[in-house]
Structures are given as structure tokens and as C-alpha cells.
Amino acid sequence: MINEQTANPKIASTIQRQVNRAKILRTLRTLQPVARVDLARETGLSRATVSSIVDELVLESLVEEIGATTSRGGRRPILLRVRPGREGRSAIGFELSRNNLTGVVVDLHGRVIATHRELLPAGQLEPAGLVELVRQQVERLTGPQAPAAHNLVGIGLGVPGLVNPDTGFVQLAAQFGWHSVPLKEMLEERLKVPVKVMNNVKAAALGEVIYSNDTPDHSPNPRLYLSLGEGIGSGLIIEGKLLSGASYTAGEFGHITVAPNGPLCTCGNTGCLEAVAGLPALVSRYLELARLEEPNRLTTTPGEFPFLTSARFLEAVSAGDRLAGRVVAEAAEQIATALAGVINFTNPELIILGGPLGQVGAALLDPLNQALRRRALPLPLSQVRLITASLGVNAAGLGLGATLISQLSEVVLSR
Amino acid sequence: MINEQTANPKIASTIQRQVNRAKILRTLRTLQPVARVDLARETGLSRATVSSIVDELVLESLVEEIGATTSRGGRRPILLRVRPGREGRSAIGFELSRNNLTGVVVDLHGRVIATHRELLPAGQLEPAGLVELVRQQVERLTGPQAPAAHNLVGIGLGVPGLVNPDTGFVQLAAQFGWHSVPLKEMLEERLKVPVKVMNNVKAAALGEVIYSNDTPDHSPNPRLYLSLGEGIGSGLIIEGKLLSGASYTAGEFGHITVAPNGPLCTCGNTGCLEAVAGLPALVSRYLELARLEEPNRLTTTPGEFPFLTSARFLEAVSAGDRLAGRVVAEAAEQIATALAGVINFTNPELIILGGPLGQVGAALLDPLNQALRRRALPLPLSQVRLITASLGVNAAGLGLGATLISQLSEVVLSR
DNA sequence: ATACTAAGTTTAGGTACTAAACAAACTTCT
DNA sequence: AGAAGTTTGTTTAGTACCTAAACTTAGTAT
Incomplete structure (x- = not known):
């Protein structure tokens, strides 16, 4: 092909x-x-x-x-x-999430020229199965006869897990039970195009930062994408490059300690941000407050408990539910504690709030900004713009696509 | 000349x-x-x-x-x-501290071929006065007739304050009452050699990292130098380059919040690391504990209070004073809280402890390592080596000298 | 002595740049 | 309308710097 x-x-x-x-x-x-x-x-x-x-x-x-x-x-x-569109060259970025595979075709202008999102098949997903799914989606996105296939710059894939972005080796993807999978190799073998594999949150960070149009692509200054959801992760971009770190785990924002004597976290530490401001913690806190305020409403109908999902909680926040708002405000305080530290320490010029909780708007932003004014140093705080993510489910795909495209104009000084 | x-x-x-x-x-x-x-x-x-x-x-x-x-x-x-020594080319790095000007001549091998340290003259130091002092030391260090002067690659200067390292503009140096001083320009004008001016802690970071011989010079992974003293600062080196940040304040490690409801810091926030683990805080804590343990020893001789300086406190630590050790251990716990966050977030491969408190050895290292094992994620923690600074007062000078030398073999891709 | 080998230099040929001359395609002036 | 001037893009001649291959230099091995 x-x-x-x-x-x-x-x-x-x-x-x-x-x-x-x-x-x-x-x-x-x-x-x-x-x-x-x-x-x-x-x-x-x-x-x-x-x-x-x-x-x-x-x-x-x-x-x-x-x-x-x-x-x-x-x-x-x-x-x-x-050269725009399918006549020019293009790249395809994919994001693998728990239930979906989302693909985006990006042209040389960085514009989306096609997308496709499909549910993963039921049952355990094997690496080989994913490779096949990707191949099918590539065909669908470029056309079955792949008329412009030689114009494909490459494809990228964002995976929820621990990935070495240089080798495209997936060290661990707990959601799928994968260990040590040479995914890049497998995909290149099958598809015969250059492949980039990286962590999905980091890919989303690239996407949101590049498409924010807020700062020049190769700004030397740090830019941070924060993903607030069940877990709390981030991607830090410095000199236009994503920071990987010595074990490819840089960006672990959720395990910054914000309450030294706080609750136990899954990681073994106490008072991690994730343990107090991750969505599960917020849901628990909501139930706790609800019980305190109206002992009858919830404690008398225990069957209702399991039905308060993160999604429902977020709906309540959006609907202006007073208690939910209070819970988010408390979380904002904790997030600000960690974020102020990161602002002081890395002195970024841009912070993008993403993930489900990052999108709730003023309920989060107002208390967050207030707390930042108390906690962060005035000078670095004055230099940072805090905005909300805008790309939704396509963020990771766009990040990977844009990265592949921009590699066309990169100079390789082989050491 | x-x-x-x-x-x-x-x-x-x-x-x-x-x-x-x-x-x-x-x-x-x-x-x-x-x-x-x-x-x-x-x-x-x-x-x-x-x-x-x-x-x-x-x-x-x-x-x-x-x-x-x-x-x-x-x-x-x-x-x-x-080519080694004075016959080859060399660079001179200076550090300006509260009371001293310290100069180091570095040859092309990165070796020290001369040093000079002198007390600053009494009274207010004006920028013009510093320029003159530097000129004198350059002459002394290269010889009065400056035989090898044409072999001087450049000179560097580390200043305690807020400096834009690209322009060499000192925005603020509170210790000397300086505002908006174009120090690089002034020095280049007077000395007719390329000049690099940057913050002294960041220069020391470069020195300690380069001379640690622990990691390759251009390792992509973050390496952190922590300066623990009256204040707590740091320098973060990524891809062999010092991180400056959007307002040239990156590395503000001392204002990471480690005790959200802790004591008020000079910066207006509560519970900053500096407010609980800076040397002044440790001295106060020592006196507090001493008073509790032996109400008579200290409270009966109030005249003794002002005499417990940071230096004396550090001597007590080195001498194995039990209380002082306890105070340092408490501080280590707090430092570890912030450091664990930074380890998780930036995933460094090397951390160098410098500054007066960084040098006390096991009294700090043992409790610090213990706390890190509790607070930091196992994977990034396993990748980081924690060592002690080794260059003493010459760190900043060596960092600047080595930076100037390595600029000789740098490729400038003018954008 | 003769043959072989390795290090460093010279030479011939290629890539890729610039300055300057040139060609093409306009506008403006009389 | 025709001549003159402008601007864009191309061609040409010259330069910098690379490589491969031939050559020189300075050794060892037989």
C-alpha cells in the first residue's frame, strides 16, 4: 500500500x-x-x-x-x-483510550482533513490486534486504494501507559495488560511508514500547546498541559520539546505532595494531589458532604451510592450544584498548591487545563486563580497565561500529527 | 589590553x-x-x-x-x-557574593589554572566599581602585560540577583541595591572580550553539574542543583541547557509549598519550604527546642540569643549536636516533600546538594533519603543519583568558565 | 634491499552557496 | 505607443567545503 x-x-x-x-x-x-x-x-x-x-x-x-x-x-x-489538503502531504495521529481508537488526518497546514473514532472490540485488546485496527483506520482515512499514500509523512499513536517515545517501546500499559511491547517496530513493519508512539497525555500536551496559538512553536519557555481527571497527569514542553525524563515518567503532576499528612495515595505516599483532587476523591468528598448536610437524602438510599460516577459529578458541577461547586473549589485550592510550586520552579509562560475536570470553567478557574495569587510568586505568576484546553478527543492525535509534520522541517545533526 | x-x-x-x-x-x-x-x-x-x-x-x-x-x-x-594551560585558550569565571569577588581561570581541558578571591571594598558597591574590580582581577589572573590575553575566550560573572542571561541585564540585585544594570554591556565595553552574566546559583548549578562527571555533558535528562542556605534556590539543567523560564526566575525551589498551613513566608505565601527549612528557620527552631528541653540554659542568658548564627548552627550540626541534628532531620523531611514532587515531575537523573546546609553530610542525607523513599515514586526515584556538591566557592566561576569554553564548539543556527 | 602498511596530504570532482548578469513581465513617463 | 525603469525569477561564474582516490611520508616485516 x-x-x-x-x-x-x-x-x-x-x-x-x-x-x-x-x-x-x-x-x-x-x-x-x-x-x-x-x-x-x-x-x-x-x-x-x-x-x-x-x-x-x-x-x-x-x-x-x-x-x-x-x-x-x-x-x-x-x-x-x-500545499494543503490531500494533495499535499499529511500525517495521521491516533489516540488509544480505554474504549476507543481515535484517528485524525492532519495536513501540512496543521488542519484536520478527516477524523474517525471507533469503539474498541469487546474483550482483551492484544498489541497485534491494535496494529490491525490502526491499519484498517489508516486505510479508511486515506482511502482504500490509498491514492495519496505516498504522501503520508507518518503515523503517530498515543497510548495510555509508560512509553519510551524515542524507541516507541511500550514498557507498561496497565489498562491493556501490556508489558514491553515494541509497538513502533510492529506498526512500521506492518504499515511501512515512519511511526511515532508516545504517552497519550503527552501527545495531548503537544497538541494543545501547538494549537493554542498562544506562543510561538519553538518558544524556549516552559509550557504546561495539565490533565485533570481520574488521574492527574501533565506534559511539560521546553524549547518546543516534550520533557521525557530519565525514566520517561516526567510530568507526574498528580503525585506532588500537597497535604503532607493527608490521605494515603495508591502510590504509597500520603497527601498526593491525586489522592485529594483526582475525580474519585472528589466524588467521595461530595458524598461525605452530602451526608453531613442531609443525612437522610443519601444515607437512607444506599443503593444510590454506586451511581454517583465521575461523569455525573461533573454534570452536577456544570449544572451549578452548590455542593459540587464547593468540592471543586476545595480541589482547586489543592491543585493551586501544587501548581504554584511548578510555576515558581519552572516559570512557564502558558498553562493549559485539560481533562474532564479542566473543562468545567469558572467553578474551577475562579478559586484556582485566587489561590494561585496567594501561593505563587508574583513575578512568575504575572508571566503565565492560564487557559482551557480546546481540542477535546482529538488533542493527542493532533499533537502527534503536528509533530510528524513539523519533523519535515527539522535539522538532524547526527552526533 | x-x-x-x-x-x-x-x-x-x-x-x-x-x-x-x-x-x-x-x-x-x-x-x-x-x-x-x-x-x-x-x-x-x-x-x-x-x-x-x-x-x-x-x-x-x-x-x-x-x-x-x-x-x-x-x-x-x-x-x-x-591545548592545555595558558598556551591554549582560557576563560575566566567570577562569582560576586555578598562580601567577595572570586575569580577562576579555566583552560580548554576545563582545569583550573589560577584562582583569586578578594574581599569587596567597604561601603556600597556600584556597578561601575564592580567593573573596575573585575578588570583588575582579569589583569592579575592573566598577568599585567596580559601576554595570553588574545587567548581569552571570554569572561563570566555570577551575580546574586535576577539576571537575564541572554542579555546580561541585571534586573535586580537587592544585596547591592541594583536595578536595571546592563552589566554585560558595561563589562564588554571596558574589557573588550565576550562577557556572560547570569545568576550566581545558576552558574554554580552549571559548574557542579558539568564537573560532577556523573553524566554526559549534553544528557537530555534533567539535572538539578539545589542550594540550601539562608535562602533555597536551584538550577535545573535540561538537554545540557540551564532553564531560565519566562521571567528568568525558573528554579525557585524555596517557594514550593510544603506545609499549606505553615508559617508565613517573606513572599506572602504560607508554608514555603524556605520558611521552614531555610537556615534562619532552622536556627529559630533550634532555639525553640533548646528552650523546651532546658528552659534554664538559654532563657537565663538572653544575651546569648543573637549569637546563634547560621554558621554556628552548622558547626553544631557537624559537631554532632543532638538537637541540631534533630532540627536538620526535620528540615530534611520538608525538603524531601518538595524534592519528591520535583523528582516525580521532572524525572531527573542527577541531584546535587549544595549550599552550606547541603554540605553537612549524613545528618541531612540520611533522613532526606528516607523521606524520599516514602514520598517519591519508585521508578523516577530509582533513576536519580543524589550527590553532594564538590566545588565549594569556585562552583559558579567554574560553571561560567566551562560554559564559555564549551561555546567554542557550539553550532549557531541563526534562526 | 624489497615489499607491505598505515598516516597524513594533495588532487579531482561534486554539492551548494552567493553575486552578478540576464530574462521576463510588469508600470510609468513622455 | 514606445522608451525607460522596476521588480521577480533564472542563469552563470566563482567560491567554500566536502569526499574518494591517488600520492607522499614514514614506519615494519621478510
């Missing part, structure tokens, strides 16, 4: 060339539509070099001419742009 | 050349003494290119031949090494 010959014509180019290609692509992306002269002026390269590189990029389906524009006193400039 | 002409012959070289120069210098540093053939094999460059670049490096006093070695069956290889 994949034509290897045409897949990547820029195999052997010098470092010089790579750098200049990257310069041109970067400038093109930000200034498009734009003429060669302007690219030359902007990049500092000669017009000759720009022409030569643009020719290459056109051959590779990365760039296209979109006709001449109005004259500026002489010959009319020919406008160029990054 | 400085000859600008000979200062930097590698002004206009292509990116290709820069990359290859860097490759060769890196390999040379790790494999020296080494012959051209081996450099060629190791770097993948042709012997011709290696010869050409080595010629350049020799001209620039960066590299020297040290004669032929034994034959391996044919012509004897000529060994090369990075």
Missing part, C-alpha cells in the same frame, strides 16, 4: 541544505502566501538558493504555486504556499 | 564547517590524545577534512600536536590534544 520509492526524496542532503530548507519552510508557513523574493529577504538567502530549494519542495508535494499576484512595480511575484 | 584582531578567527564559516569543527573538538576532548585517522573514523569525516579542520584549530591555539606515537604497522600517527 505504500510506495517506498517516492516516500522521501530528501535522503542525502547536506546539513547546509537541511538548515536552509527548514528556514524556508518555517518562513513559508508563517508568511504564506508569499513570493520567492520575500522568502529570500526574510531568510537572508539569495534568490537563487530560494528558487532551487522551492523547486525541490514543489517536487516533494510540500509547496505549491498559487499564481501571480498584483505587481509591485515590476514583474508580478508568484505566490507560494504550503 | 585585548587584541581584537586575533581574538576570533572563525568569524565567517559555513554551517557545515561549524558542525564538523564541533564534532572534531568534541571527539578530541573525549578521546585525547588521539590521531587524525582516529578522529576521521570516529566522526565519519574524511581524513582530508579532518586535516584541514585540525590545521585551523591549531592556528587558533585550540589544539596542538604532541609528537608521534608508536607505529601500528606503518607511518606513526601524530597525536593531537586540546
Whole structure:
């Protein structure tokens, strides 16, 4: 299904060339539509070099001419742009969650050109089964005859678990009972395209940060994506790169201690943020408060207890339920304690709140901002913008897709 | 005093050349003494290119031949090494502290070839006065006629305060009453060499990390230097680069909340680590405990109170004073709470304990390690090595010197 | 002595850049 | 309308820097 010959014509180019290609692509992306002269002026390269590189990029389906524009006193400039849609090249990002596989096709502009979401089959999901599911979705998303398959830059997959993003090796994915699965290898073997595998929350972090349009893609400053849900995780992006850490576990925000003598956490520590502000803790707290306030309402109907799910709790929050609001406000206080520490320590320029609890709006944001003003240092706090995630279930897919796309204009200095 | 002409012959070289120069210098540093053939094999460059670049490096006093070695069956290889000592090139790193100016000359091997430490003159220190002091020390350290002055790569200065390391602009140095001082500009103007100005704790972080010889210089993984003293600061190094943050305040470890309802901190928050484990807090705690245990010893001689300085407290710790040990153990518990959070969140491979309190040894390390085992996640904890700082007062100077030296083999991809 | 081998240099050829000349496609001025 | 001037994009000539291969140098082995 994949034509290897045409897949990547820029195999052997010098470092010089790579750098200049990257310069041109970067400038093109930000200034498009734009003429060669302007690219030359902007990049500092000669017009000759720009022409030569643009020719290459056109051959590779990365760039296209979109006709001449109005004259500026002489010959009319020919406008160029990054080639959009299925005619240009594209990447597919997938997210594997407990019950779904969600795929997104991203074009060279970073725009979504197709999505597909499907339920996982019942029963235990084996790695080989996932590979097959991904293959099917790739076919569906690119078309059965895969007409533009040679234009596929690569595919990415976000997995809930411990993944080494360099090797694409899944060390542990507890939800599926996986240990030591070379998922990247398996997918590349089957699909014959470059594959990127990483943790799903981290992929979502990349997506939300890149698509926030709040800060330049390669800003050196830390940007943090916080996922607030059953668990509390995060992705920290520094110099445009996701921080992995020595054992690929960087970003464990949920196990920061916020109440030294607090409740026992599943990790063995006491007072972890997750133990006091994870959704299960909030549900318990809600029940506790409800019982205190109206001993009759809930204690007399014990059958109702198991039915207060996280989802229902969040509905109650959105509906303006007073008690639920109070529980969220308490959680916000705890989250702020950990977040203030991270703001002081890493001095980020952007924080994006995601995950189910991150989306509830003012019920969380107001008390959170208040507490941050008390707990964080004024200077770093003044530099950070706190916003809400906006990509929903496509976040991880978009992050992976955009990452693959941006690798097209990356310089590889082989050590 | 400085000859600008000979200062930097590698002004206009292509990116290709820069990359290859860097490759060769890196390999040379790790494999020296080494012959051209081996450099060629190791770097993948042709012997011709290696010869050409080595010629350049020799001209620039960066590299020297040290004669032929034994034959391996044919012509004897000529060994090369990075040129050591004053004959090679060198950099000078300074640290400005409350009372001293400490200078260190570092050669291309990263070795100290001279140091000088002097008391600051009495009275208010003005920026212009500091510039003059630095100039004098540079002259003393390189010799009055500055014979090797053209071999000076640059000078660095660590300042206790808020510094933008890119511009060398000191935004605030409270100890000296400085606001908005363009110190780098002033020093470059006066000394006619490249100057790097940064925060002193961060410079020390670079020094301790680089000289720890524990991890490769450009390890992607986070490495943390913790300075425990009156205040508690840190420097976080990721991908071999110091993290600055959006307002150049990254590394504020002392204002992580470890006791949400604890004592008020100078920053306005309650329960900051610094407020419970900074040296002043430990001294107070010691007096409190002493009073409880032996109401007579201290309360009857009130004149003794002001004499318990931080220095004396640390002596008591070293002397094995039981109470002091208990106070340090309590502090270790608090430090571990914050540190566990940082270990979980950044997943570092190395943590270096510095500052006066960081040096007390087992009194701190034992309870700290114990508490970390309780509080930090097992996987990231298992990847981190916790060691003690080893460079003393020269840490910042060495960090700056080594940074300047390593900039010689850095590739600048002007965006 | 002769043959072999390895290290380092020189040479010929290729890639990729720039400056400058040129060609193409406009506008403006008389 | 025709000549002159502008601007864009391409071609050309020259330069920097790489590699492969030939060559020189300086040894060892027989």
C-alpha cells in the first residue's frame, strides 16, 4: 500500500541544505502566501538558493504555486504556499483510550482533513490486534486504494501507559495488560511508514500547546498541559520539546505532595494531589458532604451510592450544584498548591487545563486563580497565561500529527 | 589590553564547517590524545577534512600536536590534544557574593589554572566599581602585560540577583541595591572580550553539574542543583541547557509549598519550604527546642540569643549536636516533600546538594533519603543519583568558565 | 634491499552557496 | 505607443567545503 520509492526524496542532503530548507519552510508557513523574493529577504538567502530549494519542495508535494499576484512595480511575484489538503502531504495521529481508537488526518497546514473514532472490540485488546485496527483506520482515512499514500509523512499513536517515545517501546500499559511491547517496530513493519508512539497525555500536551496559538512553536519557555481527571497527569514542553525524563515518567503532576499528612495515595505516599483532587476523591468528598448536610437524602438510599460516577459529578458541577461547586473549589485550592510550586520552579509562560475536570470553567478557574495569587510568586505568576484546553478527543492525535509534520522541517545533526 | 584582531578567527564559516569543527573538538576532548585517522573514523569525516579542520584549530591555539606515537604497522600517527594551560585558550569565571569577588581561570581541558578571591571594598558597591574590580582581577589572573590575553575566550560573572542571561541585564540585585544594570554591556565595553552574566546559583548549578562527571555533558535528562542556605534556590539543567523560564526566575525551589498551613513566608505565601527549612528557620527552631528541653540554659542568658548564627548552627550540626541534628532531620523531611514532587515531575537523573546546609553530610542525607523513599515514586526515584556538591566557592566561576569554553564548539543556527 | 602498511596530504570532482548578469513581465513617463 | 525603469525569477561564474582516490611520508616485516 505504500510506495517506498517516492516516500522521501530528501535522503542525502547536506546539513547546509537541511538548515536552509527548514528556514524556508518555517518562513513559508508563517508568511504564506508569499513570493520567492520575500522568502529570500526574510531568510537572508539569495534568490537563487530560494528558487532551487522551492523547486525541490514543489517536487516533494510540500509547496505549491498559487499564481501571480498584483505587481509591485515590476514583474508580478508568484505566490507560494504550503500545499494543503490531500494533495499535499499529511500525517495521521491516533489516540488509544480505554474504549476507543481515535484517528485524525492532519495536513501540512496543521488542519484536520478527516477524523474517525471507533469503539474498541469487546474483550482483551492484544498489541497485534491494535496494529490491525490502526491499519484498517489508516486505510479508511486515506482511502482504500490509498491514492495519496505516498504522501503520508507518518503515523503517530498515543497510548495510555509508560512509553519510551524515542524507541516507541511500550514498557507498561496497565489498562491493556501490556508489558514491553515494541509497538513502533510492529506498526512500521506492518504499515511501512515512519511511526511515532508516545504517552497519550503527552501527545495531548503537544497538541494543545501547538494549537493554542498562544506562543510561538519553538518558544524556549516552559509550557504546561495539565490533565485533570481520574488521574492527574501533565506534559511539560521546553524549547518546543516534550520533557521525557530519565525514566520517561516526567510530568507526574498528580503525585506532588500537597497535604503532607493527608490521605494515603495508591502510590504509597500520603497527601498526593491525586489522592485529594483526582475525580474519585472528589466524588467521595461530595458524598461525605452530602451526608453531613442531609443525612437522610443519601444515607437512607444506599443503593444510590454506586451511581454517583465521575461523569455525573461533573454534570452536577456544570449544572451549578452548590455542593459540587464547593468540592471543586476545595480541589482547586489543592491543585493551586501544587501548581504554584511548578510555576515558581519552572516559570512557564502558558498553562493549559485539560481533562474532564479542566473543562468545567469558572467553578474551577475562579478559586484556582485566587489561590494561585496567594501561593505563587508574583513575578512568575504575572508571566503565565492560564487557559482551557480546546481540542477535546482529538488533542493527542493532533499533537502527534503536528509533530510528524513539523519533523519535515527539522535539522538532524547526527552526533 | 585585548587584541581584537586575533581574538576570533572563525568569524565567517559555513554551517557545515561549524558542525564538523564541533564534532572534531568534541571527539578530541573525549578521546585525547588521539590521531587524525582516529578522529576521521570516529566522526565519519574524511581524513582530508579532518586535516584541514585540525590545521585551523591549531592556528587558533585550540589544539596542538604532541609528537608521534608508536607505529601500528606503518607511518606513526601524530597525536593531537586540546591545548592545555595558558598556551591554549582560557576563560575566566567570577562569582560576586555578598562580601567577595572570586575569580577562576579555566583552560580548554576545563582545569583550573589560577584562582583569586578578594574581599569587596567597604561601603556600597556600584556597578561601575564592580567593573573596575573585575578588570583588575582579569589583569592579575592573566598577568599585567596580559601576554595570553588574545587567548581569552571570554569572561563570566555570577551575580546574586535576577539576571537575564541572554542579555546580561541585571534586573535586580537587592544585596547591592541594583536595578536595571546592563552589566554585560558595561563589562564588554571596558574589557573588550565576550562577557556572560547570569545568576550566581545558576552558574554554580552549571559548574557542579558539568564537573560532577556523573553524566554526559549534553544528557537530555534533567539535572538539578539545589542550594540550601539562608535562602533555597536551584538550577535545573535540561538537554545540557540551564532553564531560565519566562521571567528568568525558573528554579525557585524555596517557594514550593510544603506545609499549606505553615508559617508565613517573606513572599506572602504560607508554608514555603524556605520558611521552614531555610537556615534562619532552622536556627529559630533550634532555639525553640533548646528552650523546651532546658528552659534554664538559654532563657537565663538572653544575651546569648543573637549569637546563634547560621554558621554556628552548622558547626553544631557537624559537631554532632543532638538537637541540631534533630532540627536538620526535620528540615530534611520538608525538603524531601518538595524534592519528591520535583523528582516525580521532572524525572531527573542527577541531584546535587549544595549550599552550606547541603554540605553537612549524613545528618541531612540520611533522613532526606528516607523521606524520599516514602514520598517519591519508585521508578523516577530509582533513576536519580543524589550527590553532594564538590566545588565549594569556585562552583559558579567554574560553571561560567566551562560554559564559555564549551561555546567554542557550539553550532549557531541563526534562526 | 624489497615489499607491505598505515598516516597524513594533495588532487579531482561534486554539492551548494552567493553575486552578478540576464530574462521576463510588469508600470510609468513622455 | 514606445522608451525607460522596476521588480521577480533564472542563469552563470566563482567560491567554500566536502569526499574518494591517488600520492607522499614514514614506519615494519621478510
